[in-house]
Amino acid sequence: MSSDFKPNIVGFLCNWCSYAGADLAGSSKMEVKPYLSVIRVMCSSRINSNLVLTALLWGADGVLIAGCHPGDCHYEQGNYYARRRFALLKKIMETLKLEPDRLQLSWVSASEGKRYAEVVNKFSDEITKMGPNPIHKNPKI
Amino acid sequence: MNGNIGVYVCECGPNIGEKIDIDKVLEAIASLPHVKVAKRFGLLCSNDGKKYLEDEMRKEELTHVVIAACSPRDHEQTFMTVAERAGLNPYLVQLVNIREQCAWMIPDKEAATEKAIKYIRAGISRVSLHQALTKKELEVCTDVLVIGGGISGIETALSLAGEDRKVFIVEKSEELGGKANKLSRLLPHQGSTLSLIQEKIDTLNKNAHIEVFTGSQVVDARGFLGNFEVVIQKGENAGEQEIKVGAVVVATGFDLFNPEENPAYGLGKVDNVVTSLQLEEMIKTEKVLLKNGKPPRSLALIHCVGRSEKGYCSKTCCLNILKNAHFLKDKIKDVDVTEIYRDLCLPNKADQDYYEEVEKKGVKFLRSNEIVNIKAEGGQISVEYKIDGKSKKISVDMAVLSPAMIPSADSKKIAEMLNLPLDPTGFIKEAHGMLEPIATPIEGVFAAGCSLGPKNIPESIIQAQATAGNIISSLIPGKKIKPEVKVSVVREEFCTGCQTCLSVCFYGAISFDPHKGVSVVNEAICRGCGSCVGSCPSGAIRSKHFTYTQLYREVLEALR
Amino acid sequence: MDKDFTPTIIGFLCNWCSYTGADLAGTARMHIPPSIRIIRVMCSGRIDPLFVLRTYLKGADGVMMMGCHPGDCHYQKGNYSTRRRYVMLDTILKTLGLDEKRIGLWWVSASEAPRYEKVTNEFTESIKKMGPNPVFKEIFI
Amino acid sequence: MKQHNVMVVGAGVAGMKASLLLAQAGVKVHLIERESLIGGQTIKFEEVYPNMECATCMVAPIQQDVLQNEDIEVSLLSTLKKVEEKSDSYEVEIEKKARYVSLENCIGCNACFDPCPVELDNTFEENLSKKKAISVPCPGALPNVPTIDPANCLRLNGKKKDCKACQEACMFDAVDFSQKDEKVKIDVGAIIVTTGFDMFDVKPLDEYGYGKYPNVYTAMEFERLYAQNGPTEGKLVLRDDKPIKSIGIIHCIGRKELGYCSGVCCMYSAKIAQFLKHKAPDAKIHEFYRDLCIPGKSYQNFYESTRKKGVNFIRFNEIHVGKSNGNIEITCSEENGQDQKIKADMVILSPALIPGKDTETLAKILGVGLDTHGFFATQNQQLSPVITEKKGIFIAGCAEGPKDIPDSIAQAEAAVGKVLLHLQ
Amino acid sequence: MAKALKINKNTEEGLLQLLEFLLDSEKVEGIFSLKKLNKNGNIAYSLITNKDELKGAVPLDPHMPVNAGKILSHFTLAEKTKRPVAAVLRPCELRAFVELIKRAQGSLENILLISLSCGGVFPIDTMNNGDAKKRSSSYAESLKKAENSPDVRKTCQSCDNFLPQLADMTVLTVGKKDADKECIIYLNTKQGENFAKDAPGNTISAEIESSETEKLKSKRKENKEKLFKDFEKTGNGISGFSRVFAACLGCHGCGEACPICYCTLCDFDSKTCEYKPESYESELEHKGGLKIPPGTLFYHLGRMSHMAVSCVACGMCSDVCPVNIPVADVFTKVGAALQDVFQYSPGKDIEEPVPSGTFKEEEFKEVGEH
Amino acid sequence: MNSTGKEKKEKTATGKILSVEGDLRKTIKGLLKKLLKNNTLDAVLVPMKAPETESYAWVLLEDETLLDAADPLPPVMTVQGGRALDSITKQGDVYLKIGALMRPCEIRAAVELYKLNQVKLEHIHLISIDCPGALPLKEYMDNPIKSKENFEKIVQKGDKNEALRPVCQICQHFSLLSSPSTEETKASSSPDTENHSAADLHIGFFGGNGKKLCLTASTSKGKDLLEKLELSQDDSLEYWKAAGEKIRQSALKNRESFNKEWQEKIGGIENFTTALDACINCHNCMRVCPVCYCQQCYFDSKILENSPETYLQRAQERGSLRFPLDTLLFHLGRMSHMVLSCVSCGACEDACPMSVPVSQIFSMVGDQTQKSFQYVPGTDRNVPLPLQSFLKDEFCEVEIPCECDQSLLGKA
DSSP, X not given: OOTTOOOXXXXXXXXXXXXXXXXXXXXXXXXXOTTEEEEEESOGGGOOHHHHHHHXXXXXXXXXXXXXXXXXXXXXXXXXXXXXXXXXXXXXXXXXTSOGGGEEEEEOOTTOHHHHHHHHHHHHHHHHHHOSOGGGGOTTO | OOOOXXXXXXXXXXXXXXXXXXXXXXXXXXXXXXXXXXXXXXXXXXXXXHHHHHHHHHHTTOSEEEEEESOHHHHXXXXXXXXXXTTSOGGGEEEEEOIIIIITTOOOHHHHHXXXXXXXXXXXXXXXXXXXXXXXXXXXXXXXXXXXXXXXXXXXXXXXXXXXXXXXXXXXXXXXXXXXXXXXXXXXXXXXXXXXXXXXXXXXXXXXXXXXEETOEEEEEEEETTEEEEEEEOTTTSOEEEEEESEEEEOOOEEEOOGXXXXXXXXXXXXXXXXXXXXXXXXXXXXXXXXXXXXXXXEEEEXXXXXXXXXXXXXXXXXXXXXXXXXXXXHSTTOXXXXXXXXXXXXXTTHHHHHXXXXXXXXXXXXXXXXXXXXXXXXXXXXXXXXTTEEEEEEESEEEEEEOXXXXXXXXXXXXXXXXXXXXXXXXXXXXXXXXXXXXXXXXXXEOGGGSSOOOHHHHHHHHHHHHHHHHHHSOTTXXXXXXXXXEEEOGGGOOOOOHHHHHOTTXXXXXXXXXXXXXXXXXXXXXXXXHHHHOTTOOEEETTSOHHHHHHHHHHHTO | OOTTOOOXXXXXXXXXXXXXXXXXXXXXXXXXXXXXXXXXXXXXXXXXXXXXXXXXXXXXXXXXXXXXXXXXXXXXXXHHHHHHHHHHHHHHHHHHTSOGGGEEEEEOOTTOHHHHHHHHHHXXXXXXXXXXXXXXXXXXX | OOOOOEEEEOOSHHHHHHHHXXXXXXXXXXXXXXXXXXXXXXXXXXXXXXXXXXXXXXXXXXXXXXXXXXXXXXXXXXXXXXXEEOSSOEEEEEEEOOOSBOTTXXXXXXXXXXXXXXXXXXXTTTTSSEEESEEOSSTTOSSOOOEEOTTTOTTTTTSSTTOOHHHHHOTTSOBOTTOOOEEEEEEESEEEEOOOEEEOOOTTOGGGOBTTBTTEEEHHHHHHHHOTTXXXXXXXXXXXXXXXXXXXEEEEETHHHHTSOOSSHHHHHHHHHXXXXXXXXXXXXXEEESSOOOOSTTHHHHHHHHHHTTOEEEEOSEEXXXXXXXXXXXXXXXXXXXXXXXXXXXXXXXXOEEEOTTHHHHHHXXXXXXXXXXXXXXXXXXXXTTBOSSTTEEEOGGGSXXXXXXXXXXXXHHHHHHHHHHHO | OEEEEEEXXXXXXXXXXXXXXXXXXXXXXEEEEXXXXXXXXXXXXXXXOSGGGGGGBOTTOSOOSSOHHHHHHHHHSSSOOSSOEEEEOOHHHHHHHXXXXXXXXXXXXXXXXXXXXXXXXXXXXXXXXXXXXXXXXXXXXHHHTTOOOTTSOHHHHTOOOOXXXXXXEEEOOTTOTTTTTOEEEEEOSHHXXXXXXXXXXXXXXXXXXXXXXXXXXXXXXXHHHHHHHHHHHHHOHHHHHHHHTTTOOSOOHHHHHOSSOOOSSOGGGSGGGSOOHHHHHHHHHHHSEEEESOOHXXXXXXXXXXXXXXXXXOOHHHHHOTTOOOHHHHHHHHHHHHHHHTTOOTTSOTTSOOGGGOOOTTSOTTTTOO | OOSOXXXXXXXXXXXXEEEOOXXXXXXXXXXXXXXXXXXXOSEEEEEEEOTTSSOEEEEEESOGGGGGGBOSSOSSOSSOHHHHHHHHHTTSOOSSOEXXXXXXXXXXXXXXXXXXXXSOOTTEEEEEEOOOOOOOHHHHHHSHHHHHHHHHHHHHXXXXXXXXXXXXXXXXXXXXXXXXXXXXXXXXXXXXXXXXOSOSEEEEOTTTTTTEEEEEEOSHHHHHHHHHHTOOOEEESHHHHHHHHHHHHHHXXXXXXXXXXXXXXXXXXXXXXXXXXXXXXXOHHHHHOTTOOXXXXXXXXXXXXXXXXHHHHHHHHHSEEEESSOHHHHHHHHHHHHXXXXXXXXXXXXXXXXXXXXXXXXXXXXXXXXXXXXXXTTSOTTSOOGGGOOOSSOOGGGSSOOSSOGGGGTOO
């Protein structure tokens, strides 16, 4: 693994909890690794597998989906569906040994600025440790 | 796309200015396709900044604008308003968060700058796909349908009916008043319930703006806030009537747990075991008597009948039993009253005083964990109960069971008709258990009183009034409603009609058109979460302002 | 050949010329074979080859397309396209030996009621001679 | 409808919801708040029962809606001083304390905190952390604009008249020492009072060891201690850094003294126990209660799940927090008369809800009465629970008596209905 | 006489040398060519941008996994390429690309078209089973002799359009006896000449058409006529036609593989073509029975009416058919007839309008004279 | 549905026994004929060999004389029956009482499609039949005569021969008579068998030694059919079940090693992409898949379209870039859309012109993912689709540990 590897991580954040949590991390001036690019969606359930797969296959070294904690969904139950879809995708990746660790789902609430920073930093570290997504160099995808 | 995109980077004083090399940012984005101008400014959210932006939008004839500044949660609305003032559709503005997400989080200036460029590129890429969205306006009907003529229903109607609002009450039984009719008196005033209800019913009957259907049922109701179509089955053989209303209030009340379900309670088997309602009836007629016509010398008032079975505390029984005990002590000389309770639940500020008053009257309180058996024994009734693992027993002349409140049979029927979810206890589920205690997930449909869960009369009244408050402020005569614009839409040619989207929508905003075989989103109901979009395999449903292509562009830029 | 055979013939008629022509034939009490069922379209250019194919494969014994004479089109040149499409259909069917004579194109102007009477009768006769469309014998189509 | 203005006093959940609903009806709202931020007590909670929902996530969108709503004028650091009844309206005089920071100019970057030389206890954080003389109560406060504490600011209290450390640090000219407290008169057609509650003060009560032993906390202190945006950022550390093996949570603090059950403590105590089970899964948790008051359709379930998580519920008659061998020891007499002694590393006291501290003053200004417990009295607690004797003045939420969030909101919504009818 | 580049290497290596030169000199940014994917013989078109990756390129491999016209269309669909790209493709692929451009499905701009005199390709599945290796030597021999290799597809054996027309460069393979030693690449256009400037090799003058190519052309014409005749024997008339397509699964793979079928959502996959319940009831009434899913013939006839006039006879439709229906036979036959009627040669002239989009006032006078 | 669904399932299930007269196929056709004749059914959907060709197709028949040409046990599965049924009822209920005689995997696909509102079952009588498996389509097409002979042997012996398609060799749902999951779900859910079954009627012959057939009905519709067939002999199902059980046990074993083998073979990005090297992006697999029901596949839409610049840039990152693009995305994406409903019917692989082992890959992944959702597609009409429902306490591995049912995590 090259030490100057800067991973490209895509983060889908739900508007109500996780994005607010990310904002809080920012306004609390917490240090967060710069590798994650945030994409705001209204609810974590908006994320379909295609979006995640597209990101992973077109070069993302990691994909983070963050939403409200179960029970906290602004739309009551969106995150439960998100969790099921995520579990399915993760299982597929596990079964095919397609580096399931590059995909993570985390619950981050609006008050959890610190947690947001931790989640992102930890995930960034893990991805850095894993090295570049091998798909990225595969001309056959 | 043909367009002029303007990109404005806010320095936010030193917050962005010092942490991000803005000149480098501008250089990197100025030559991107369709970018007409890329400029920096000290503080865009200041009045000067807003003025500057407005002028720029006009001067440069911008079709799309990207503002790189702070979190959309802070100032998205601000800049949308600026755009609107400049004659640009507010949804053609994208606010890119480079302050919280870059400047404040990434101490390394170079990395922060790089990241900011990425975000702004994503913003540019995305904004070029934005569509101008306009708020639709819908006419509303201000009339209201109230299902259920109990205390909640009556109070709702009284609070709402007026010159410009008609209220229809549909009550399945032949008279208004609901369960409260059966109570002997209220608490802690010991006033007569009858007079209270009668007073309200009289006012109601005098009100020309309230139309009451007794002995009637709602057989169909569909629509959304401001526009419901309802069919009422009037009495027996009286035919159907269709009405239009703007809101529906479900006030179908509760039923009582039937103690006969558990033979241990002895109801129906053992003489002089009665329910609290039966006792109320006796109190009302002032004839608290045993089967043999004699007044009881001792009574056991048994709390929490059905609590274990149903899995919740009904909240109102403790006080109600205290009231009855109070009455018995007052009315029957030297009577021995024992309350067998689990936990005293007296959660209102005046309740404790009342409890102390009753205690002072000599009512005995026995705590038990479980009623083991109630049976006839030696001309009396023996109540066997358990406390801390030990069995105990008392003998009384009469045992009064206080059953738990359960959802009324009608609630379920009505809920099915209106597509309302029920919670695990079978009561109607609130739109949000904390913040929207009387709203249901279906906008325009409210619930009040015991249809939502056990409540006492004041709480039911409060809920009825709260319902009224919500309706008065959302259905204003002459004022149109503007539903959310960032909603989902179905592209009919691609929709296969699998109705997966229906199953994941919490708000019932999607229906199925059997003629076309496609799903239809009711934009007046949709709240724009996009859950349906996430669930549609073919991409036939798309969410405005968060389309797949828009997000995909963001992803691609993130990966650059 | 079955003497009693009454063919089913579908006619796609343009609104401006042929349909008016057909109406005129009616007003003039001309004898039009009862086997013809007319479907009005605004321009013969609207006659999608798929309409014709579908009609044919669903068992119509004949399909008539009628439009304004070349040069007369209400929409300037719609019928020139029709003509090309007809040739194309005709060629396809001919090449595959699929009874191309069951499909025909005629120019009938608004005043040509007699021509309408003539072509419909002639076509009906020729279809009668050909007998029923054999597609009804085929399960595997 | 006459387009009268309405004043809402207190910007907690009830006040905010009432304001939003009024604004939706097209009424101009003056929302008056004593503190420098809106959100009331709810925003201090990390999670709310029974769904263990994140309170910030729940309330922040409402706070934002309030601040962005053009029909709601929010006056912070403001209190009612005088109310004059007119024929069909009230003239209200409010006193608006100077913030010394411009709401318009400040962008919430917090650059002014560090340079300030004064360090103070943060009352919002139950004094569990420090703040500067210029500060926001907690990260994520809305509006995210600091306030200068004039009593402690060196410049304003005169100790160092030329100090302008914060002013120099601010790039936006937001620090404005020239601001003065001001009095404003507003004409309104109706007033809704949603001033909320305070917590029963446990300090005077000796038997709970509060103040005596560092590791005895009140429930509110614990909320902040647990909060992700609180002083420890959600990390569970005791005042004396001891490891936590055993925790006692004591219900009904103040019930006897006050003479009423607050109706919410059993649930919030159970909620605290559930938090703790997450944070310190190995710790033993004992809940000491008198009567379980869990009056909601989903509450019993919550209580049972708390029990299932291994929380020990003990019913007591008398209780005492003392010390033995340097450890806290809780002695409680059970119903059967037997005494039980339990060692605890941490004790959390669940006090009753009492009227807000300015309730009495406010009641006088408004000319409305109080009930025996000091809450605002309504015309008829049974039948018209939000209406006062005075026309056009309404009470909602915990100002009327202890209640939980949904009940407060229902009252607020009911009050709005009454106001709108009143204005017609 | 046209200009040509002569390279003293075998044909494939010569071409690769030219491609390498194009990349090296940065005359092009990338090259579309067939490329090996693994050792099993799987190949696919790849956009090669790195010289090293050219090592795996097999531009002349006698397989057509996808019609490259479709790929170039996909590449230039959103916008034309700003940076020059070269593509090695067979004449039918080139024709398909041109047909697509006529339908606004791509752009020729900045694309260097390199084609070849085509000896035909093997059926697609030979790629999988290792047959290809066995066959390739006999293929090379047949090429040299300008004969039909018995291993190439029936469609190719009867294709007389094997000399590309619009290519900037053409690699000579048919009848090239010394293909092992020498590579001739014709520079047909100014663009071709410009790109080949400074390329290693000698510039000569030569003519691509020869007695050898004529020989092959007439042989193939003969085959074509026979193919069409054979089809008439089995597939004529409604019953013959329905027998040919009786096995059709309705997978519509032929349409998907067809380069000319460019629609995003095929009409026959859309709701308009779904049977309504009552259709079943009425058809059953007539016939007593009905193949399910129905509409097989309608699909093929309908698709024909949409695209056969532009059919470039690439044979992909037959290749992808899971039940071995000779789709290409039918379509090329109908295509030829249509092209004859409209005097249209698909893919040969980028200016020539598609027949369905134009007309001549004086044509088809006899039509409508029934 | 016309039944009240109140009938309780008897403890020991019984079925009707029927002697085979001469030919197995003829006997089965005889049953259908009878149902057509006595108007119990208006039409039947059965496979039929196309005249003068060796291929099979589905035919909807009203005319019982046409049944003579039908073949209830075709050696290949050309069009998946679920898909055939889908095309009939997609636009709405056909008001003909149709009996559809299909393989269990086809029935299961139909049930999945029913849950997706694609197939309407109101008037459809699903009749399943013990499935001997099917031959690979390509091999059959290349040599139909020999393949048929081979297939006859399999039918007679009832074993899972290696000549069968790989997914047939590991199939456990070859007989709805004793499908394990149906039994389990029935036991665990309400006694309302009406909606908790896949087929209405099942025809079993495994265990009959070619001499007997066994018919069982699990719904009122099925019982009605059985009644109208006027069969007299009742028999206990134990023996028949045991015969099926034996075959299933060996299939189960095969399935285990199969899963392992494939996971090894294609695990990891390199292996997986290599397995897909032969793919030519014709999307035939999707088009024949019964549960890929979308009007337009997401991956055929223009959503993924990009500029030449982007393609060049991607190529430059990698040195070269395979075209057509997004092969892996297509397969993974399709997988994420339908794999929970995958009935392992093998149609995709049959239709692949390049013989990519799609069905084997999908079947393996399907088996694993379905397990983690405790979902068996197509065995119970009332169990909701996994992605249309959720439990509050599940999949907590994604975050904070809690007391959820760990068995849902597939770690039990």
